[in-house]
Amino acid sequence: MIEALSxxxxxxxxxxxxxxxSLLRRMTAQGWxxxxxxxxxxxxLDTEINPAAIIGDLDSLQQRSRWESVCPVIQIEEQNTTDFEKCLYQCKAPLFVALGFTGKRFDHTxxxxxxLHRYVDSRIVALVSDTDVVVVIRGALYLELPKGIRLSxxxxxxxxxxxxxxxxYPLDNxxxxxxxxxxxxxxxxxxxxSIVPLDRGTYSVIVPVAEFNSMTRALIQRGQSG
Structure with a gap:
């Protein structure tokens, strides 16, 4: 068993x-x-950004020897999960912001x-595309947004x-x-x-990527209160 990164x-x-x-650079500039x-x-490879770790079955990784001199490269060979899921179960953090897991193929999205549904009770994850931020949650969500923002x-x-x-359009009853x-x-x-369920059903909330900061603040506060 490989020890989880915390x-x-x-x-x-x-x-x-x-x-x-450009969004990725803004995030890394926060020190995350x-x-x-x-x-x-x-x-x-063509950026100034170095990862803290690389995790997966490593069937797609280029220049592995270069990365091994920069950070831990953790190979997990089991094929029952995606590399995304491997990262989630191999890491612990108060919030995960996931980029590059949508767009190229719809089945990957x-x-x-x-x-996100599978880990709804153990990981807080914001899935980010070029247009949207998606979260999958169970329970109530409270967030601050400008008026007139699309929310699904x-x-x-x-x-x-x-x-x-x-x-x-209220969600009452x-x-x-x-x-x-x-x-x-x-x-x-x-x-x-505020979005308040009556039961423990799981749902996703989708807002424009411009509201990324508002959503992540709400998720961090939710994690701290939970």
Whole structure:
């Protein structure tokens, strides 16, 4: 058993999919360590960014010997999980910000959402694309957003909501389930937004990537209070 890496601050996870390098640089400028999922490290070859670790089955990693002189390179050969999931179970942190796990192939995006659902009770993860930030959670979510911001609520399973505040279309007494009712393209009409389920159903919340800071603040506060 390989000992898990433990971090006291948010961690950036980098995959091999689409990734806005300017956003990545803004994140690393905050001092957050970066863990690359296998070939995600290849995106760093022509940059000044060095990972804190590289984790995966390493079937896509280029210039392995170079990276081994820079950081721990952890090979996990089991094929029952994706490299994204390997990073999550091999690391502990108060928040994970995952880039490069969407975009290139839709099945990879679905696999990333599957992992977020699977780890909903043990890891706090924000999945970031070039356009959106997605979180998968169980329980209530409270966040501060400007008015008029697109916010979607998508059920990962059956979930019943007791209420909401700050949304143009309230979620009061609404039951969501894939194939029946979803909550895409809602909008904020107040700065204080709350989403409160009645049960322990799991759901995703999607906001524009411009609201990344607002979402991560809410997730960090949620983790501290939980």
């Amino acid at each position: 971090f006291g601050c948010p961690v950036i996870l980098l995959g091999g999919g689409d990734c806005d390098l 360590p970066l863990v690359a999922a296998d070939g995600g490290a290849n995106r760093l 679905l696999a990333a959402l599957h992992v 609520v998508y059920p990962m399973e059956r979930v019943e909501f007791s209420g909401s505040t700050g949304l143009l 609404l039951v969501m389930q894939q194939g029946q009712s979803i909550g895409c393209s809602n909008s904020t009409n107040d700065n204080a937004v």
